[in-house]
Amino acid sequence: MSVGDLPTLNALLNATSAVLLFIGRNRIKNQKPDQHKKFMIAALISSTLFFISYGIYHRAVGSVPYPHHDWTRPLYFAILIPHTILATVMTPFIVTAVVFALKGKFEKHRKIVRRLWPVWIFVSISGIAVYLMLYKW
Numbered sequence: 001m002s003v004g005d006l007p008t009l010n011a012l013l014n015a016t017s018a019v020l021l022f023i024g025r026n027r028i029k030n031q032k033p034d035q036h037k038k039f040m041i042a043a044l045i046s047s048t049l050f051f052i053s054y055g056i057y058h059r060a061v062g063s064v065p066y067p068h069h070d071w072t073r074p075l076y077f078a079i080l081i082p083h084t085i086l087a088t089v090m091t092p093f094i095v096t097a098v099v100f101a102l103k104g105k106f107e108k109h110r111k112i113v114r115r116l117w118p119v120w121i122f123v124s125i126s127g128i129a130v131y132l133m134l135y136k137w
Contacts, residue, residue, distance in 0.1 A: 006057035011131035013050035017043050018124035025117060037101070044098065047124075064134060076133050083126040090119050 001009070024039030058064075066076050093116050100109035 003057060003060045006053050007131055007135050010050055010053050011128050013046050013053065014124045014127040017046040018121060020046060021121055066134060072133065072137065079126050079129050083123055083130060086119050087123045090116060090123065
């Protein structure tokens, strides 16, 4: 695997995170907390691996400009900007939610994840959209 393969890996890790988040949410809604915990930890690991891979790629390559100067350009930035802001802002909330869950403070955990889960899903899915627009469009 070369550095040039990392954007595809990153998109796959984002997709994996999204799938794991949906399954994890489904498990807790079906009152299966042990399964929920496993899927959510897997989503956290997938997102962490994404973050590491993303850092390696951009450290080696730098910033990658959007190559198209057509109607897709504003759409690209309309996706990229909230994706980037929310990905940065949500990180401490993820850590807090995980700490509450691991300490058994489930009411506090639930209070955070009611708003955090949709943001995490958005960041995962919009990351895939950014990849497709930047590298496959």
